[in-house]
Amino acid sequence: MDTVKIRNKDMYWDIAADVYFPPGFDAQKKYPAVISMHPIGSCKEQTAGNVYGAALAKAGFIAVAFDASFQGASGGEPRFLEDPTQRVEDVRRVTDFLVTLPYVDAARIGVLGICGGGGYAINATMTERRLKAVVSITGVNFGRLSREGFSGYDPLGALDAMAEQRTAEVRGGPLRVDNYLPPSVEAGKKAGLKDIDVLEATEYYRSPRGEKPHGATSGLFSHRAAAVGWDAFHLAEVLLTRPLLVVIGDKPGGFGAYRDGQEIYGRAASKQKELVVVEGTSHYDLYDKPAPVAQALEKVVPFFKRHL
Template identity: 35%
Template sequence: MKLTHTLLLASLITGISGGVMAADYRQNPFTLAYDGAVSKNVPGEVNIHPVRYQLHGLTIAANVYTPAHYDPAKKYPTLVVAHPNGGVKEQVAGLYAQRLAELGYITITADAAYQGASGGLPRNVDKPAHRIEDIHGMADFISQYAGVDTARLGLLGICGGGGYSLVAAETDKRFKSVATVSMFNSGRVRRNGYADSLLGTIQTRLQQATAARAQEAAGGAILYAGDANLSDEQIAKLPFDLYRQGYEYYWKSHAHPNSTFKYTMSSLLDLMSFDVTDHLDLLNQPLLMIAGSKADSLYMTQDAFAKATGTQEKELFLIDGATHIETYWVPQYVDQAIQQLTQFYGKHL
């Protein structure tokens, strides 16, 4: 099954057409799926260190990036980077982690528990409590890493990882500042539908999730949501840019065999009663939220930004012309995001 999935992704990458260039994980020894990725550790340059650690009995797979001329005897500002829903550390989270390491930060990005190369069964459980604990766990691990200045620890979350980062930072004051890129409120979308388009089916979907959990508990097959293998024609007819461009990014241009859209149907019992904005008044650290001006997910960033009333320093930056997925890889948009992050962390770490 795993081999079949890998071959499918490889064929998709090989057959890609159009304006998006492929970042082929097969050509990178660390299976990094973004342009300009580290391909070998060279003394005096940014290096990548694959690591594993334990979190509540599960093995977590992570990558630590160290800056050029890294000296473990010195102290460096450090960033925890949380990946998008369905993503893995080798995609956009790795890109941002590497770019920030190039600017002098130690960075860490880890696969969520039950996802990617991290442990946990059944596979692809996607519960908010787990994703939030993943972020606390990255902070636990990196705080013990040589050269890390725990007094200058920051947090960056991308897409779904952005929403979970906001919640993690509400209570975890080790994070001295928090930033998001294309923040996605996972609970709101799983409950209401994207752009609140499924309000009329909430109870039906809760019944489906309840039945899925009951089936799991009885030893039956694990049911999954979001596991669609769509044709190009079907993708083109999807109603939102995020979904159309998301398929292009995750299944073609930046595909990785550990990345998948699917999650256990029973996860919806937790997701649908969760909302990123429920206690945002607890967030008192400096906050930067970045989103594309043309992103159809922008409403989620704007909503969270308005409800983050506990911080005295917050900024919303819109990348002109960018959609949600384009902030993941389009060089000019990533450059703008990195510039804003550099200024923000430079001031608040």
């Protein structure tokens, strides 16, 4: 694995990325490549790289897991910004990087995303035609989540609060950085939290199982308005024509991957599409639990081998 810094001519900061290579890598050959996108409030070392990126490389692909702009080890200010438009633009820039590598077959590039990364991967594939296939692992439409659970089901009220906070900040006030999760599972339960996704996210991100230095699970509140007005699946009936694989667990949670997976499978214009529901599995089981991940990869690897 190599860690690289990606910068394009139109960028003012670097994108940090880990490049995973197949066994017996030969720089004189051409390989298919897969971009692996991390969840919301996460980083490339959490599931995108160490689980799915590594597995795809082992299967013969060049895999690139990168940190979103303004997050992780990537550059960009202000920090902790979760802007869906920027997240999709990051995919284009990583694609730019891949097509310059002599050992990557530019005609065989795909994208995979986990959680919010799954929604971004789907949205990017609609308009970035250099991407030939897309996989969503327990993918979430962050726009829908921002209008619902993340705004307390009051999107207009949330937008008003974001506007007031942004004005306060540009006038010199302190930044408001919200942490999406409680400090521990126990603290969450004491606060009355019962949702499986919130509690299992806390167990993943707040324990040695998934905790990483750049896995912030935080968001800059004043800059979240763009997400409220965005939708990962907009125009999927027209523009999402690439082969699509959607993997979800059958235990629904508050982040909505189960419903989002069902929705995009039905709406996608793709003639080659598949929905895989892993039984007895939750959103966070598909991050790193060996059995559910193995079931996902049993579909993911052949899918990319067929379409890349």
